[in-house]
Amino acid sequence: MPGTERTWAGTTLADRRATRRRRLLDAGLDLLGGADGAVVSVRAVCRTARLTERYFYENFTDRDDFVVGVYDHVVSLAHQVLVDAVELAGPQPRQRAEAAVSAFVTLVLDDPRKGRVLLLAPFADPALRNVGVQRLPMFADLVREQLSDRVDEADRTMTATALVGGVANLFVAYLSGTLDVPRERLTAHCVRLVLGAEALHS
Template identity: 25%
Template sequence: MSPEERLAERRERLICAAYALYSDHGFPETTIERLCSRARISNRAFYECFSGREELMQALHARCIQETLESMHKVIDQVPDTLADRVEAGVSEYIRFVTEDRRRARILHLEVRRAGDCLITSRQMGVAAFVDAIKTNLGDLPETTRTNRHLLALGMIGAVQELLIEWVLADDPPPVDSLIDAATHIYRRSFVT
């Protein structure tokens, strides 16, 4: 392997280790030593890849966002071009995809917050990407919806985030279909009526 390939391979191993450890043990409890042990690399090699746990969390968070957006857009592109269909497809796929792997839901909706101020920018970039996705797929809103589109999209994102935090933290999590029903109801009432 070339030095670049070796570096890329180590970065990937660290991202995989972080995906497991940040979601299982939590960001605050996961040390660099634990990450290195899981990834089977030295501490020195860690710092060749990332400046610290926070930069690794940013890379992992960005990957989760990118994969989720790709999944959502793929599904939305396959439904009839009506507001109701796009809303239902986008919301349903977001929740389905994020809950397919509990670790993804935990990283996107809990651990990114627990990481603290160092991840505020990363989190804001993720929220902005989802706001753009919502606004792009809304098209023309009904005349009865006079609310600022940007603020409405932010509010909807907040509602879904809270549903998913409940799902991640609950001892007896609600069924995913119930999350989808609640979220699509909120979106329909906000955008489609």
């Protein structure tokens, strides 16, 4: 039928392209988020994904575009996880804080690759040195929306930005091994930080 996408082995061209892109992003997680700090090159990505360079360039213009794509993939996951956690939490600040922190901890510690990509890679990979700073406001906005509006917008923005930076640095230290505390203690401390920020505006 005209307008109907042709299929091969039960999948459309769009499906196959999406599958290849997922395989490339998964390879990027393995390389960029690996504990051994593996070098991310087009050849290494294709070898890990078991795809030819043709399919790499079908999705990304070059190596740096790929690295940013992997980073933005994890940023989107983290942002959505936090949004969902707050929406499903109860109305009280403690409920929202515990839900958001627990969801973030699960994302970045249950799969440390994601934590390393999100929090460590911007310090290590030149392609991400400015990108990480550019993405910070989207997380600060989530925090700002949860703060009381009894103070002006500038104060809410500064508090939210400081909180996001502080929590991020805690997780950087934890993932890099310089902060040696149990996961439960890290989680509880982050919840107290979030509630402390809320108290500033209550």
